[in-house]
Amino acid sequence: MGEAQFGVRHVIGVPVATTRLAEQALVCMPPRAAKFTLNEWKMSNEQRCRNTEDQQQLADRILGECERIREETAERAIIMKATSDRRIEERIGDIEFNKNELQMQRREICLELESLSVYKIRVLDCLASLQTNALNICRKCLMLRDGRIGIDLVVDEVEHALQQEITTILGGQSLLKRALEQLNEQMRRLRSTRYLLDRDLQYKQAAIDIDKGSLSLKPTDLCLSVYEGYTSLDPANISAEEYNAYSAKNIQSAAREVTSARPIRIFIDTLLKQVIDDLWSAYNKCNHEFKERIEDTKRAKAKLEDMHRETTEKIADMQNNILELQKALSAKEGNVGLAHTRLGRRAQRIGAELVKDPPGQALYYECEMLRHSTEQLQQMLHEANAALRFLLQTQIQLEEDINVKMNTLKIDEVDCMTLRATMDYHSY
Structure with missing residues (x-):
């Protein structure tokens, strides 16, 4: 048997290995189960029968005791429930x-x-x-x-x-x-x-x-529950x-x-x-x-409005004056350009013709006079713009003062007096 497991056979009295050990599939056989004797079998059956009879006798005694306890506890529960119901009714009356x-x-x-x-x-x-x-x-x-x-x-x-x-x-x-x-x-x-x-x-x-x-x-109600806590179920201490x-x-x-x-x-x-x-x-x-x-406040506001109206008229006059000055300056630009162009062209004369003659002096004098006139107009324009700014600033200040008076009138005449009209004192 051992030789068969290792793949070895006898050929002419000599053991020869058919395959290598690593290439064989090893199979392990389980050991055989233990066998009992005939006496042991009989003793086991007798023991099982005695145990069954003992358990049946114990069950009969328990069945009888349970029936007696059920009847006793049922009667006791009915008596105790009736007593509790009577006591609860008396307590409800009190x-x-x-x-x-x-x-x-x-x-x-x-x-x-x-x-x-x-x-x-x-x-x-x-x-x-x-x-x-x-x-x-x-x-x-x-x-x-x-x-x-x-x-x-x-x-x-x-x-x-x-x-x-x-x-x-x-x-x-x-x-x-x-x-x-x-x-x-x-x-x-x-x-x-x-x-x-x-x-x-x-x-x-x-x-x-x-x-x-x-x-x-009732004992058959589904809402019943069993208390399983550790403290007393009746905490009454009065x-x-x-x-x-x-x-x-x-x-x-x-x-x-x-x-x-x-x-x-x-x-x-x-x-x-x-x-x-x-x-x-x-x-x-x-x-x-x-x-x-x-x-x-109304009298002060009316006076400021009169002054604002007069200032507005002055602003319009000054704006018209500035427009006229600007037009005059624009008109002078053509004369200045003409005089400068003539002087420039005459400066291109050649040789002895480049002489200081009366036309040249007249053109030079014209340029100087035009420059002086332009400066005067620009100076007046500057002063007019400054005066306009002051007038506009004065107008804004007057408008602010008028707005201040209007705000005061709104607060006193509209807001406060309207609120005070809702005040009511009567004998409560």
């Missing part, structure tokens, strides 16, 4: 009784708050009107008047009147705020008590909803005595606040009338100063 008591006290607080809110609304409306309407308009008028430019940005009587009106408004607000503090304090205490009642009512309603929802649940004392305290506190709440209506009526009268006085004085200032 909570609803306390809830009704809290709702009665809450209605009393709401009625008292409504009576106090009437005067609070009057004071708040007045304060809001002074802040968002009167005070903002006065401050906006001051801000708009800061938009005046140039010499018109002046501290005038209008600005003093606006500052005085702002002072009057702030003083009225201060008085109203102090009166409102007394009213707010009582209302704050009522609202605080109502908040505690609302929170208690909310908690009680939530508890009722939870308990009613718990009563409606005793029944503490719960009853808490509800009773809220009820007593509400009754005490309703009894102690009293309005201050007469004082607020008198204060509102005094503040409104002072504001009307400051408003009328400021409007009078505005009208006076607007008239002064």
Whole structure:
């Protein structure tokens, strides 16, 4: 066998290698499986039968015990559910009784708050009107008047009147705020008590909803879940005595606040009338100063417009003068060119003919006179252009001043007076 595996055979008693070892395909045979005896086979079957009988007997005992436990736990669960349902119904009744008591006290607080809110609304409306309407308009008028430019940005009587009106408004607000503090304090205490009642009512309603929802649940519902946490599933740590004392305290506190709440209506009526009268006085004085200032600005603007019209006419005259001077200079260019051309041509004479004769002297004198005339015209043109620039600069300055006055009139007459027309003081 070994020789066959290595490819060796006997030829006439001599082993001869048919192929080389590296060229042979080696095949490994697996070892044979172990065999058992007949006694071992019988013992194995008997052992398997005994184990099966033992497991069947154990299963019978477990089946019987499971049936007994199922019946016992089912009966126990029904009894415990009925007990829990009865206790939950009793608790719902107790909570609803306390809830009704809290709702009665809450209605009393709401009625008292409504009576106090009437005067609070009057004071708040007045304060809001002074802040968002009167005070903002006065401050906006001051801000708009800061938009005046140039010499018109002046501290005038209008600005003093606006500052005085702002002072009057702030003083009225201060008085109203102090009166409102007394009213707010009582209302704050009522609202605080109502908040505690609302929170208690909310908690009680939530508890009722939870308990009613718990009563409606059945063991067969699909929404049931099993708690698998480590902490206690019932975190309640408040005793029944503490719960009853808490509800009773809220009820007593509400009754005490309703009894102690009293309005201050007469004082607020008198204060509102005094503040409104002072504001009307400051408003009328400021409007009078505005009208006076607007008239002064209009007169100054009219005078500047007259001067601007006269300056515009002078500018037109000067521009025409400059055009005439330019035309005169253009006309002189031909004469200068003619005289220079003649002198140049006569300079080309030859020999003794290149003599200083009267025509040459006349041409030279003509050139000098033309040069002098051109210089005079150019000088006058320069002065005319300078005068035109000054006139244009003056015109621009006048236009700027007129624009300044127009800007001032727009601010005072259009913007500020339009804003002030929306101011309204009345008995709130």
